[in-house]
Amino acid sequence: xxxxxxxxxxxxxxxxxxxxxxxxxxxxxxxxxxxxxxxxxxxxxxxxxxxxxxxxxxxxxxxxxxxxxxxxxxxxxxxxxxxxxxxxxxxxxxxxxxxxxxxxxxxxxxxxxxxxxxxxxxxxxxxxxxxxxxxxxxxxxxxxxxxxxxxxxxxxxxxxxxxxxxxxxxxxxxxxxxxxxxxxxxxxx
Numbered sequence: 001x002x003x004x005x006x007x008x009x010x011x012x013x014x015x016x017x018x019x020x021x022x023x024x025x026x027x028x029x030x031x032x033x034x035x036x037x038x039x040x041x042x043x044x045x046x047x048x049x050x051x052x053x054x055x056x057x058x059x060x061x062x063x064x065x066x067x068x069x070x071x072x073x074x075x076x077x078x079x080x081x082x083x084x085x086x087x088x089x090x091x092x093x094x095x096x097x098x099x100x101x102x103x104x105x106x107x108x109x110x111x112x113x114x115x116x117x118x119x120x121x122x123x124x125x126x127x128x129x130x131x132x133x134x135x136x137x138x139x140x141x142x143x144x145x146x147x148x149x150x151x152x153x154x155x156x157x158x159x160x161x162x163x164x165x166x167x168x169x170x171x172x173x174x175x176x177x178x179x180x181x182x183x184x185x186x187x188x189x
Contacts, residue, residue, distance in 0.1 A: 042079055044120050046072070047071065047073075049117065051098060088120035089123060092118075092119045098114075
């Protein structure tokens with residue numbers, strides 16, 4: 001016979017029958033209460049967009065943008081297979097007014113600035129181009145297909161970038177400490 005204290009762990013409320021809340025019963029209840037999944041179709045949805053300071057003024061860093069975030073419409077959703085993606089077919093540029101709060105001699109100076117935002121108006125599942133990204137390195141299969149001189153250059157370039165093993169760099173930040181006793185106290189603490 002099972003210990004009554006272990007059976008009470010399944011109860012959610014005091015005085016409730018622990019046997020009635022078996023795992024099978026709870027999973028059936030959850031299944032009955034669950035709503036059916038609906039495909040997230042390719043369409044425009046509101047997303048949060050952060051207005052960067054560079055969008056307001058790329059020459060000055062001594063200011064704050066308010067509001068820092070706004071909602072924009074962007075295409076998102078699922079398409080039938082991996083060869084197609086949800087992409088915008090029509091885009092509209094919307095201009096919004098934000099506050100640029102500059103700090104001059106520690107006092108705020110408010111200025112209105114217009115920022116262009118891009119809203120997606122219509123979306124469609126479109127074919128994905130097969131070109132690899134420009135900034136990525138070729139994978140192992142692509143490297144085998146490349147000419148030997150190119151792969152040799154890539155290997156020698158990688159060797160120049162390598163750092164010394166971690167053990168040799170381990171105490172580099174404590175190099176200014178000349179006393180070994182102090183160094184041991186710092187490293188142990």
